[in-house]
Amino acid sequence: MYMIERQQQILQFVRQHKVVKLVTLTKEFNVSMETIRRDVQQLMQDKKIEKFYGGVKYIEPVEGLIDQRLHTQITEKIAIAKACASLVQDGECIFIDSGTTTYQMTPFLKEKEKLTVVTNSLPVAFDLIGSTIEVILIGGKVRHSEKSVTSNEFLFRFEHLNINKAFICASGVSIEKGISDFSLEEAITRKQIISISQTVYVATDSSKFNKDVAIQVCPVKDIDGIITDDALPKTTIQHFADNGIPIKVVNADED
Incomplete structure (x- = not known):
């Protein structure tokens, strides 16, 4: 080893x-x-x-600025993001979350045709400017630390969206407590997106598993699958599979 x-x-x-x-x-x-x-x-x-x-x-991690986390475990995040992008079909409407893992999806989407991306991530929106992808930025309050927009139902009506696939980030993932995050505002936005999406994937590196942070986003039964890196122990993969949650493991060393 x-x-x-x-x-x-x-x-x-x-x-x-x-x-x-x-x-x-x-x-x-x-x-x-x-x-x-x-x-x-x-x-x-x-x-x-x-x-x-x-x-x-x-040492339990605390939420940090997105710029500070953007380059941590970058190889794993790119591999996970590439796998997420491979699930996207031409003509779909997808949601890309504001996390540092889902942010890495943008380069792998630009060759897709007739794609619509709904996002609360300002960096994702900026990256897609100038491409052929339609971008819908949700309305609400700008969260400076994460460069994200947290939803306000008065300003943005989620029920009008028809999202085929949502790619959600997580700060904690466990069978017992589900998907969790440090921010109440981010959790509320993710809850709304999950409720209207046909298929929901959680994109997160292996360090987030078997831990719970402040706010529950949803129980694991509300998601359709998890994409993560190959450092995740096989026992954890089997534990999730036994509870009906498929995990797609990607090799961070592959191109």
Whole structure:
């Protein structure tokens, strides 16, 4: 197993268990204490975990500015976005969410014909200006930190839209609590989009799984599938499949 792959799996193990002893990690991953200490040191430098005497604990992320997250796990996000775009057919009306993963869809859509994109993402709208794609920007309040527009029913009537496919982002994904986000306003917009869309996909990297953040967007039964990267453990994939939620895993190393 490559070092980066092992560190990702260690991070997912610590995130799942919250607090873990170092000796437990050596047994779980069948490596020496010296190797675990090196891996832990790297994860600490990345501010993913915090060390205490004899063990480590997971650091729960807080919502950050979109510009700060745009270049994190970029390879995985591009691979997920490309897979999402491959699901889009000519002539469809789709929704693209305001997250950093769905933002990466825009280059893969520009050759589509007679496509309409509904979005609350200002960067998505700006990227599609000058293309042949029809762009509908939802009305509401501009959220500066995310460069997004959060809906206001007085200004924008969602029931007039006929969305074939919606591509939604998430800050947390779990069977128990469903899809969750840090922002109430973003959650409300996503709820409205999900309620009127024929098919709903969640596009999110593997780090968001088995965690719940502040606001529930919807239970997992309300979505039709999840697209994520191949760092997600097979046990998690099977757990979601057993609950009727198919997960499409993409290889971030492939072109």
